[in-house]
Amino acid sequence: MKRLALLLGTAIVGIAFASPALAENPSTAPSANPGLPAPNVWQGTAYPNGKVFVYADNVWGSGPTAPAGRGCAQSNVFTRGQTVVFRAWAMQASDGKPVTDKSVKYAYVKIPGLPNQPLTFGKHGKLDSSPWFWTLGWTVPSNYPLGVVAFRIVFKTNTGVFGTFDQSSLSPNSQLTIAPSL
Amino acid sequence: MKVTEMAAGEGLRTRKLLLAALFLAGALLLPMSAKADQIAVTPPAIPGAPALPGPPAPAATQSPNMTILTSTPDQGLPGSSVAFTAKGLPANKDVSIVWMTANVTYILDPRPDSVDYIGEKADKLGVVLASGKTDADGGLSIAVPLPQDYGGLHDVYVVADGVQLAKGGFLLQKSISISPTSGPIGTPITITVSGLGSPTYERGGAVLWDNRFAGAFAGNWTRGLAVFQIRAAGPVGRHTVDIRPSSHTVSYLNIEQSPVPWQIHKDFTFTVTKDNGPPATRVDWPANVKPTISATTTFAASNLVVGSAAAAKLDPSSGTVLSKVNVTAAGLTPNAPVDLEWASVVGNRVNCAGTCWSFVQLPLGNAATAADGTLSTSITIPDNLGGWHVVQLLQGGKIQTQVPYYVKRSFVDTSPLKVRAGQHFTVHLKGVGWTQLDNTLAVDYDNSYIGYGCGFNSNGDVVLNLTATGAPGTHLIDLYPLLYTQSPTYAYMPLAMVPLLSYAKDAPGLAAGYQIPAFRLAITVVK
Numbered sequence: 228m229k230r231l232a233l234l235l236g237t238a239i240v241g242i243a244f245a246s247p248a249l250a251e252n253p254s255t256a257p258s259a260n261p262g263l264p265a266p267n268v269w270q271g272t273a274y275p276n277g278k279v280f281v282y283a284d285n286v287w288g289s290g291p292t293a294p295a296g297r298g299c300a301q302s303n304v305f306t307r308g309q310t311v312v313f314r315a316w317a318m319q320a321s322d323g324k325p326v327t328d329k330s331v332k333y334a335y336v337k338i339p340g341l342p343n344q345p346l347t348f349g350k351h352g353k354l355d356s357s358p359w360f361w362t363l364g365w366t367v368p369s370n371y372p373l374g375v376v377a378f379r380i381v382f383k384t385n386t387g388v389f390g391t392f393d394q395s396s397l398s399p400n401s402q403l404t405i406a407p408s409l
Numbered sequence: 410m411k412v413t414e415m416a417a418g419e420g421l422r423t424r425k426l427l428l429a430a431l432f433l434a435g436a437l438l439l440p441m442s443a444k445a446d447q448i449a450v451t452p453p454a455i456p457g458a459p460a461l462p463g464p465p466a467p468a469a470t471q472s473p474n475m476t477i478l479t480s481t482p483d484q485g486l487p488g489s490s491v492a493f494t495a496k497g498l499p500a501n502k503d504v505s506i507v508w509m510t511a512n513v514t515y516i517l518d519p520r521p522d523s524v525d526y527i528g529e530k531a532d533k534l535g536v537v538l539a540s541g542k543t544d545a546d547g548g549l550s551i552a553v554p555l556p557q558d559y560g561g562l563h564d565v566y567v568v569a570d571g572v573q574l575a576k577g578g579f580l581l582q583k584s585i586s587i588s589p590t591s592g593p594i595g596t597p598i599t600i601t602v603s604g605l606g607s608p609t610y611e612r613g614g615a616v617l618w619d620n621r622f623a624g625a626f627a628g629n630w631t632r633g634l635a636v637f638q639i640r641a642a643g644p645v646g647r648h649t650v651d652i653r654p655s656s657h658t659v660s661y662l663n664i665e666q667s668p669v670p671w672q673i674h675k676d677f678t679f680t681v682t683k684d685n686g687p688p689a690t691r692v693d694w695p696a697n698v699k700p701t702i703s704a705t706t707t708f709a710a711s712n713l714v715v716g717s718a719a720a721a722k723l724d725p726s727s728g729t730v731l732s733k734v735n736v737t738a739a740g741l742t743p744n745a746p747v748d749l750e751w752a753s754v755v756g757n758r759v760n761c762a763g764t765c766w767s768f769v770q771l772p773l774g775n776a777a778t779a780a781d782g783t784l785s786t787s788i789t790i791p792d793n794l795g796g797w798h799v800v801q802l803l804q805g806g807k808i809q810t811q812v813p814y815y816v817k818r819s820f821v822d823t824s825p826l827k828v829r830a831g832q833h834f835t836v837h838l839k840g841v842g843w844t845q846l847d848n849t850l851a852v853d854y855d856n857s858y859i860g861y862g863c864g865f866n867s868n869g870d871v872v873l874n875l876t877a878t879g880a881p882g883t884h885l886i887d888l889y890p891l892l893y894t895q896s897p898t899y900a901y902m903p904l905a906m907v908p909l910l911s912y913a914k915d916a917p918g919l920a921a922g923y924q925i926p927a928f929r930l931a932i933t934v935v936k
Contacts (some may be wrong), residue, residue: 303727304668315574340477373483374509374564374578378472395471399509399533399564402607407484407580409670 278320278381279390285403286312288364303401305407307367314347315361317382317390327359330384336363340371346380367405376403391392423796439467447516449530449919452630453698458914459632462556463536466507469568474840477550478567478577486582487557487603490803493539495567495575498547501570506553508538509564513629515845515917522754522768524844524921526892529629530903531607532832535566555581559633560604561611561671577781583673586650591680594883595688595931597642598679600652600910602626605633610656611672613903616910617651618642618856624889624908625658630915633749636909638693639683642855642885651676658907685881687931692820695913700922705797705813706844707752707768712801712808719810721802727815727924730792730840730869732812736776738784740800741809747784748803751791752811754843757866765896766843766865773800790816794869796842797922816840816869820928823886827933828877834932836873836886838864846918847925850891851891851908855884858908861891881936888928890916 288310289298305311313336317326326334328348335343346361380392394402481492493506512534515934516527541551544646549567560581564629567575583604589596602806605612605628616639628635641648654672659783664672685847728734741747751773756766771793776786788800795818799811828834841864842848848865852873862871877884889908909916918925 337473337475339475370479372477372480372565372577373580374562374576377475377573377576379471379473393471404562405578406668407671409665 244257260377279326279384279388280318280320281315281382281390281392282317283313283315283378283380283392286314288312288366292366295342304404304406305367306406307369307371308408310364310366311376311403313346313363313365313378315382315392317361319384319388325359326382326390330331332383332385332387334361334382335363335380337381338365343381371405373405373407375399376405378403417905422627427931430656445516446518446520447527448519449514449516449532449701450917451701451909452514453696453701455630455698455914455917455919456696457636457651458630459557459634461512461536461632462510462558463538466505466535466537466568467571469507469566469573471573475573476575478565478575480577480579481563484580484582485555486584487555490552491555491579492550493565493567493577494550494551495549495577496547498543498549498567498574499569500543500545500547500603502543502547504543504549504567504569504574505537506539506541506551507535507566507568507573508556508558509533509535509566510558513612515629515920517702517917517921519702519706519921521704521709522766524846524923525897525899526845526894526902526905526917527899528577529609529612535571538565549575555579557603557632557634559607559611559628561606561608561669572835577630580671583671585673585675587650587652587677587679590677591682592641592643593683593685594643594645594681595685595885595929596681597638598641598650599636599638600626600650601654602628602635603633606672607633608669609901609903610661610667611654611669613655613657615653615655615658615660616856617649617653617676619648620651620902621855621857622659622907623853623856624851624858624910625655625904626909626911627904627915628911635911635915637913638919639856639910640688641679641883642742642888643681643684643882644880645681645684645882648679648681649676650679651674657903658905687826687883687933688929690820690823690931691929693913693927693929695916695919695924695926697924698919700920701705702921705922707754707797708799708811708813712811713855714807717809719782719802721800721810721812723800723812723814726813727817727901728790729817730795730820731792732790734788734790734800736771736784736786736788736800736802736812738778738810741778741782741784742804743778743780743782743804745778745804747776747778747786747809749776749786749788750801750803751788751793752799752801753791753794755868756843757863758848758893759866761896778804790814792839792868792870794843794864795840796844796847797871815924816842817924818847818926818928820930823930823932824929826933829936830878830880830934834875834877836875836888836930838862838871838873838874838928839869841865841871842923844923845893846916846921846923847890849891849893850928851883851889853887853889853908856887861893861906863893877932877934878936884932884934886930886932888930890918890925890927894919905912
């Protein structure tokens with residue numbers, strides 16, 4: 228119940244690092260920009276200073292550690308040994324274009340106690356219209372601390388613009404949490 | 410509005426209708442959809458309640474290179490020890506171990522015409538659990554005793570200079586016990602639950618007696634530690650006491666499959682050894698704590714005549730209906746008559762969609778001041794609604810001063826005491842109130858919740874109509890406080906409409922001065 232109830236809690240819009248107020252209204256992704264999640268994609272107005280806007284969530288991995296039928300479903304509570312998938316969409320606020328593997332210098336997830344975990348940009352699905360986004364599958368180590376995982380997602384574009392996502396603004400009950408297996 | 414002339418004589422039960430312009434504005438007439446002014450109440454000082462595990466920690470920001478804090482073990486009970494270790498920290502640095510916890514309290518809307526129960530609230534905070542110092546290699550190793558705190562997951566940080574350097578976690582486990590485990594019918598059984606959580610679905614619990622729902626409990630003001638009593642019901646033989654987790658009131662029977670599986674349940678066997686006949690009637694009062702809300706029902710400063718220097722005192726300041734109370738006052742007009750009035754309400758919450766109750770004044774008698782403007786007289790508390798009322802002293806038709814008085818619930822009788830199975834009997838009480846904190850009482854028959862009684866419409870007088878059941882022998886009737894959450898109803902109200910077993914130390918009414926007891930009664934079923 229907690230996992231389902233927190234679907235929206237984890238799938239919030241991230242805010243570009245040090246960015247001022249962004250676009251007020253969501254809109255659908257234009258077809259010219261494949262891989263953008265629809266329909267509630269924030270489309271920024273042009274910001275001359277150029278920021279990167281990050282949207283992120285967590286879903287179950289589709290492997291055997293996920294509960295039956297939960298693969299790729301959003302969640303924020305996992306146990307050790309289960310696979311957490313970080314998903315991220317990044318857009319350049321200056322022109323609304325997605326940040327892809329062609330335009331990024333690096334993209335990674337910082338998980339406390341671990342080296343930077345690189346995100347991979349790819350298509351998810353077999354159709355031509357399947358979305359493209361950044362992912363990382365992280366299998367929670369058996370000795371990873373319980374409680375909230377204070378992770379951070381970092382993007383840097385080839386033009387030197389940063390964008391980050393962290394969950395500190397979420398309710399503690401909505402943050403990525405490692406629970407004990409009982 | 411017109412004021413009905415009062416007839417002389419103390420024993421006369423004539424009611425005055427509202428003195429609207431003088432008394433209270435029309436805004437105090439309560440529609441069903443009254444907007445609540447919610448107050449997250451400050452918990453009273455509850456005897457025996459565990460303290461906050463440490464001083465509040467200042468806010469800290471996350472280090473971009475946060476490392477791991479390892480807890481060994483990472484699950485345990487309060488009082489056991491945990492070793493926190495970390496590497497890669499700044500060398501030779503003074504650090505704090507910050508334990509993330511919460512404060513949980515109740516939300517009330519106290520008004521002159523009523524008090525509404527809105528729900529619960531948890532505020533997260535970090536406390537400094539321990540202090541330490543890293544070694545020359547940036548390592549940290551510190552052993553800490555685990556505090557008596559809310560159960561469940563706790564985030565733990567190593568903090569220095571306002572920066573969270575390392576992050577760990579700990580699961581504070583739940584424990585449950587009962588004592589004793591045998592005794593005759595009517596034996597008080599103390600149930601102790603440690604490790605109730607602070608998040609919504611982890612705060613409460615339910616008690617089942619032979620799979621019958623006896624009531625709900627919580628440890629919101631006692632940092633997840635609930636200690637309360639039920640009684641051993643018959644017949645002679647083995648019985649099962651099952652202490653269950655609960656999200657709201659009743660048992661959450663498969664919490665093991667939920668995201669919070671650590672909110673365990675545990676069942677015990679209690680052996681009833683003998684039926685010694687009905688135990689003596691007992692009234693179990695809650696903890697006598699100082700309220701943290703000063704507002705009381707029927708008290709409105711706007712009632713008073715402007716510029717009055719009068720002050721009054723009641724001795725005692727609480728009691729049952731028909732109690733005698735001494736009234737002393739000073740600052741009144743000398744050598745002049747004084748009318749003493751009792752402020753109350755009349756109405757109910759049944760099928761109400763509009764004005765549900767109104768203020769009334771009941772006459773308490775007359776007296777006269779001395780030449781120095783003082784007054785000394787006595788009154789009898791009306792046989793009327795319980796809870797908070799004010800005694801008003803009027804001169805010239807204007808309220809010169811008013812003093813709050815708390816009317817306690819009282820037990821009248823159970824009749825008859827010996828009945829056959831299937832026969833009806835009654836339980837009679839007085840002084841039941843009208844707010845959502847005190848207008849009802851929950852009834853358990855042999856530890857099975859069978860329903861509630863309400864005193865609002867009957868002006869505090871409650872006659873419960875019950876049916877005796879079961880084999881010949883002693884049968885218990887326990888009356889518990891209940892949080893009434895209808896008329897009006899709010900979005901989410903845990904512990905609502907069921908026996909509140911942990912009323913003695915964890916009931917929202919305690920913050921508002923409501924001392925609502927449990928009544929322990931019994932009957933004998935005969936052949």
